[in-house]
Amino acid sequence: xxxxxxxxxxxxxxxxDPDEEICGQLLALAKKxxxxxxxxxxxxxVKAFTVGVFDTKTKEYHANAFEGPYEIVSLTGTLxxxxxxxxxxAHFAAGDEKGHVVGxxxxxxxxxxxxxxxxxxxxxxxxRKFSEEIGLNLFDFQ
Numbered sequence: 001x002x003x004x005x006x007x008x009x010x011x012x013x014x015x016x017d018p019d020e021e022i023c024g025q026l027l028a029l030a031k032k033x034x035x036x037x038x039x040x041x042x043x044x045x046v047k048a049f050t051v052g053v054f055d056t057k058t059k060e061y062h063a064n065a066f067e068g069p070y071e072i073v074s075l076t077g078t079l080x081x082x083x084x085x086x087x088x089x090a091h092f093a094a095g096d097e098k099g100h101v102v103g104x105x106x107x108x109x110x111x112x113x114x115x116x117x118x119x120x121x122x123x124x125x126x127x128r129k130f131s132e133e134i135g136l137n138l139f140d141f142q
Contacts, residue, residue: 005029010121015114016044022075022109022117023088029119030079030086036125040090042075044115051092051104059135063107070094072115073101079119082128082137089137 003025005014012033016025026040049070052063077090093103109115129140 003029007033010123012038012119012121014042014117014119016111016117017114018111020111020115022046022111022115023090023106024108026079026088026090026117026119027086030088035079035086035119035121036081037122038079039120039122040075040077040079040088040117042115042117043072044075044111044117045113046070046072046094046109046115047112049092049094049109050107051102052107053104054136056134061105064102064104066094066102068096069112070096072109074103075106075115075117077106080126080128080139084127087128087137 003014003016003020005012048067050063050065052061054061073093073095075092080087090106092106092109093101095101127140128137131138
């Protein structure tokens with residue numbers, strides 16, 4: 001099965017199925033539907049994911065990969081654009097069978113059972129621009 005969704009005014013209700021990758025599906029939807037700005041939230045279950053933390057002092061990114069049965073405790077983020085293309089910035093927390101939760105900036109997550117995601121489209125566009133000072137792609141309101 002592949003991601004299915006319905007649109008209600010500016011809100012998209014999505015269901016992802018086993019083996020679908022969350023970030024890729026969100027970016028594909030943004031491209032298909034011409035979504036330039038949106039807020040994302042979701043939950044579900046995953047079998048593999050990679051999250052990380054950006055060290056602002058060293059400007060290095062530290063990623064950690066996890067495998068096994070995890071429940072999505074929180075998926076939250078924004079869809080914007082960079083160089084006119086969809087740009088996803090999402091954070092993710094997931095809990096294991098013992099209730100231990102890990103999380104961070106979401107790089108990828110593969111669905112095990114399902115993921116239920118709400119995407120609220122916002123009228124307008126916010127581009128991102130790389131900040132040499134911070135070392136990240138930030139909202140650009142110029």
